[in-house]
Amino acid sequence: MTSGSPPTAESGDTRRRILDAALDLASTTGLRKYSMEQIARTAKIGRATLYLYFNGREALIAALVEAELARYFADIQSVIDRYQDTDDRLVHGFAAAYRGLHHHPAFTTVLRVNPELLVPYLIADNSTAMELARAFVYSAVREGELPDDVRAQFAEHVARAIHSFILIPGGVLELDSVDGPENYARRFLLPVRRALSGDR
Template sequence: MGTGQARRGNTRRRIQDAALELFSAHGYEKTSLREIAERLDVTKAALYYHFKTKEDIVIGLFEDAAQPIDELLAWGREQPRTTETRTELVRRYAEALRNAESLFRFVHENQATVRDLSIGEIFKRRVRELFDLLKDPDAELVDQMRCLTAVHALHAGQFTVQHVEGDPEEKREAILRVATELVTAANPPHRRPARPDSAQTESP
């Protein structure tokens, strides 16, 4: 990457970071592009060079955060449906969420706004695909709920555990452990229904 490209990339990242701070502090709707420019001490024209609207900023943030998740989903599609695959999906997804913690805090605090933006549906599609990869195709309803709860635990754990006493790293590990236990418990081999050709015929 040339010096000019690196500089543009750095400015773009600074704009996104400043916007996230203001969105979290004042809300998406109450934050203007002018305020973002003032926070960075740049002109609105300089801001427009990178982003024309606030939604463009959020879309850019999601595209950056979505790349490791998309790579994870692509990896998961190529793997066998085993407990090891599921637990690795959970671990890597938790890591991706942690790396984009500021963005997902914004999503949590601005849920109504995100639903109205184009990225809302895109994010939900990724969550649904992760859920499909975590559960067996013929999973019982209770096991589907375990997998779904595991995903929501990872999401909620980014925010709700802030009010729980304890070391932040230990809390993250506890959340990951809970999610992993839920996925591991879902449809274990000893509870899978017997194949039709293996069923014993009852005596008359």
Template sequence: MTSDSRRATVQAAAPSGNGRPDRREDLLTAAARRFVAVGIRKTTMEDIAREATAGKATLYRHFGNKDAVIDALLAREAQRFTRVLERAAADLPDAGAKVEAAFLAGVGFFLEHPVLTKGRDEEPGILLPRITANGGPVVSQGLALFTGLIADGVAAGEFRRVDPPAAAEVVMRLILSYFSFPPMHVRVDDPVEAQAFAHGLVAGALRARTGSSV
């Protein structure tokens, strides 16, 4: 990813609403830019305020410390993660196609996210525990979405009678594993190869077998 595209991704991370993000969102976007530029550990609250052209008092009015900024940024990106998955799965004909598309979108979201990849590569002790934590916003929202998609497939007879939350956990763990340890043998940047892999994953683990009662 080029520096221009990484910058665009950071800027696009802020919900736009009517095109004028509120002050809190502006501060989070400024923090994201600083995290990408110099890293989380080296970024100070003063740096974030300066990047946002805001006073320190304004920043501290929204966030008590840098940890609060990090947590709020991850919560915002978890919401964006969910929207990315929902858009990927929208208007597809069946649950299998929806799960496949959402899975690939989830992998792509993480592997192309400038803040998350910077944190993974240079400061894994700061971001990775927050991202992968059970009950954290990314895992919780991803689990909810995949649980719903898989439950729909089970109800329609398209998937085997799996436990939807347990199956959703497997899918989310795969997404997170590809983020934590980028794939060596599957080219997820190749649409054909990635689609074949996702299709095989769903077909093998979820789809009902013809003539099978399980």
């Protein structure tokens, strides 16, 4: 809550309901048109209660994006953690990252309707999404498999690839085929990692 009081189970539940309501509306209308009144109605709370948690639309959007990014990258990490082999971790982590955004109802709607609202979170300098993407790729490549600086560079390379495929869809790479993301990772990402590690 914006009052600074410690969170309780009830306050956490209300906050989650507010964010879920915002997510539902973003999935259908994007982020430009909805109002705080609409969020309150959808969450079945009073407008005054809504403002106890978020002091305005921008604060609510920021919290929604932060929550969804956290959930998105937690899902990717759970996929990576199923595998021991670095190649498998990269292939399936990349595939989960691509599909997670490509099939996210709210993200795809906002990207189509008002993409400018995503710029601070996705493609601005030191954007949250880019930082988190680098972190997940970095974790997929185990410590010692690449020098730390090269590992960080490879992580950024993969993170930027994911961003570009989402923001500029289409092309001849067939990423939307059944095994498209996995095939891309095997053909284009694994050879780069192996070349960097000297394992050819």
